[in-house]
Amino acid sequence: MNRKIIGSILIAVLLGFGVWMFFQSPFSGSTQQSLPAGVQQDGVSIMDLETQKAGNRPVKTFELKAKETIWKINESKEVEAWTYNGKVPGEPIHVTEGDYVKVRLKNQLDVPVTIHWHGMILPNQMDGVPGLTQDAVQPGDTFTYEFIANDAGTYWYHSHQHSSKQVDKGLYGPLVIEEKSKKFEKDKTFILDEWAVNQEKQSLSNMGGMMMGSMSGDGEADTKQMYDTLTVNGKSGSAIQPLELEAGETARLRFVNAGYQRHRLVFPKGSMKVLATDAEDVKQVGESINTLEIAPGERIDVAYTKEKKGLEVIGEDPQLQNADQMKIPVVSNGKENMSDGNDLNVETASSIGSGTSKGSEQLLFDKVPETDVSYQMDLSMGMNMGEGMAFQINDKVFPDTPMISVEEGDIVKVKIKNTGMLNHPMHLHGHRFQVQSRNGKPYDAPIVKDLIHVKPGETYTVYFKADNKGEWLFHCHDNNHADRGMVTIVDYEGVYSPFGLGGENSNQP
Ligand SMILES: [Cu+2]
Numbered sequence: 001m002n003r004k005i006i007g008s009i010l011i012a013v014l015l016g017f018g019v020w021m022f023f024q025s026p027f028s029g030s031t032q033q034s035l036p037a038g039v040q041q042d043g044v045s046i047m048d049l050e051t052q053k054a055g056n057r058p059v060k061t062f063e064l065k066a067k068e069t070i071w072k073i074n075e076s077k078e079v080e081a082w083t084y085n086g087k088v089p090g091e092p093i094h095v096t097e098g099d100y101v102k103v104r105l106k107n108q109l110d111v112p113v114t115i116h117w118h119g120m121i122l123p124n125q126m127d128g129v130p131g132l133t134q135d136a137v138q139p140g141d142t143f144t145y146e147f148i149a150n151d152a153g154t155y156w157y158h159s160h161q162h163s164s165k166q167v168d169k170g171l172y173g174p175l176v177i178e179e180k181s182k183k184f185e186k187d188k189t190f191i192l193d194e195w196a197v198n199q200e201k202q203s204l205s206n207m208g209g210m211m212m213g214s215m216s217g218d219g220e221a222d223t224k225q226m227y228d229t230l231t232v233n234g235k236s237g238s239a240i241q242p243l244e245l246e247a248g249e250t251a252r253l254r255f256v257n258a259g260y261q262r263h264r265l266v267f268p269k270g271s272m273k274v275l276a277t278d279a280e281d282v283k284q285v286g287e288s289i290n291t292l293e294i295a296p297g298e299r300i301d302v303a304y305t306k307e308k309k310g311l312e313v314i315g316e317d318p319q320l321q322n323a324d325q326m327k328i329p330v331v332s333n334g335k336e337n338m339s340d341g342n343d344l345n346v347e348t349a350s351s352i353g354s355g356t357s358k359g360s361e362q363l364l365f366d367k368v369p370e371t372d373v374s375y376q377m378d379l380s381m382g383m384n385m386g387e388g389m390a391f392q393i394n395d396k397v398f399p400d401t402p403m404i405s406v407e408e409g410d411i412v413k414v415k416i417k418n419t420g421m422l423n424h425p426m427h428l429h430g431h432r433f434q435v436q437s438r439n440g441k442p443y444d445a446p447i448v449k450d451l452i453h454v455k456p457g458e459t460y461t462v463y464f465k466a467d468n469k470g471e472w473l474f475h476c477h478d479n480n481h482a483d484r485g486m487v488t489i490v491d492y493e494g495v496y497s498p499f500g501l502g503g504e505n506s507n508q509p
Pocket of ligand 1 (some may be wrong): 200391422423425426476477478481482
């Protein structure tokens with residue numbers, strides 16, 4: 001072979017490698033990349049699907065300004081946060097069941113943002129997913145979200161643009177839909193999160209080797225290395241605002257995990273009952289637990305009774321990293337001694353409620369339904385040349401992951417299996433699913449949710465009805481994983497999305 005030919009082969013190989021690298025990086029810069037073919041063809045645009053109308057419902061209007069804020073986490077820690085209305089969590093949105101909600105988003109940041117209404121069953125074009133249900137809202141622009149607050153419960157909202165960064169920086173807030181007649185006079189929401197304050201947030205690009213070396217087996221190796229500070233409603237340690245309750249008084253406490261790490265909250269024994277998970281009421285089975293495990297993106301409501309006078313504490317399981325930073329003091333008259341938050345003792349976990357075994361009061365299906373569509377979802381980890389770790393669905397990264405193709409009215413079965421080493425809280429937009437079995441063992445009492453925490457080695461079978469036409473994401477809510485590929489789309493036949501990834505709007509779902 002002469003030199004010329006060898007040279008040409010070399011160039012061809014390098015070019016091929018370059019092209020391959022290009023396609024390995026789904027979200028790089030302003031490169032326009034196509035959604036899977038089925039999403040952008042056939043039938044009606046999702047923008048022409050029916051939206052909701054206020055009619056004679058009470059209209060509740062809010063304005064959320066996305067802006068940068070220096071946020072004080074406690075006396076010694078502050079961060080450059082991105083916020084809705086200058087605080088972390090963002091402006092609370094509290095409405096009553098049946099209200100018509102209008103939220104005007106004004107973007108005062110210098111990056112594009114959106115708002116996704118996590119857990120809400122709403123029209124597709126209000127779902128806030130850039131590149132799929134809208135274009136990202138550009139700096140200086142506004143966008144108005146409108147929907148009916150149909151189903152009482154605990155929800156939250158967050159940006160769905162480059163979420164691994166934007167939600168991490170504080171772009172989230174609570175959305176609470178109250179029942180028309182409230183069951184509890186006291187009602188408080190606590191949003192849990194974690195931050196990288198004293199360290200640069202590490203990238204999963206260079207974490208692979210390190211992580212393998214320190215696998216702790218709890219599926220949290222990556223987040224534990226990435227973050228050093230835990231917060232409750234944006235505050236850490238002794239800066240966390242106490243909950244005020246009289247002895248004997250019961251309150252509804254709504255917990256939301258806005259972070260990417262699972263948390264385990266311990267309550268005084270016998271003080272707590274779970275009321276709802278992901279806005280669905282659960283059965284009261286008399287099982288006594290004093291510990292709640294909350295997955296990233298998940299919501300759990302409890303009824304908590306302060307048993308005694310004096311100080312009580314609800315806090316992170318002391319066995320978990322940085323648990324001291326996540327303690328909610330419960331006080332009666334504010335005179336309790338808690339000058340040093342570190343003196344607050346958290347009881348030990350005696351029994352762990354996973355939130356998935358109690359069963360929902362209202363089921364989607366009375367018995368295991370006949371299915372029209374079956375989808376096997378294998379969650380795995382891999383490496384991408386030059387990109388570091390990849391998080392895959394059926395060995396592919398988004399947007400190359402196989403879609404869940406449905407027709408309106410279909411009953412869809414999804415079997416989710418985690419073959420990797422990290423936890424994956426899988427969240428479905430615009431629908432709720434019924435979790436029917438875990439590791440092949442059917443639940444006596446199935447549970448209805450929109451997020452299921454699938455740990456290494458676990459398999460869950462869930463069912464949902466395709467009754468909300470559109471293009472919807474089904475993805476891991478550890479957005480660091482979603483960012484690296486663990487995303488797919490529930491694609492309805494007969495509709496298409498007129499939007500696209502990247503492009504001049506830098507859409508990055
Ligand atoms: Cu994940």
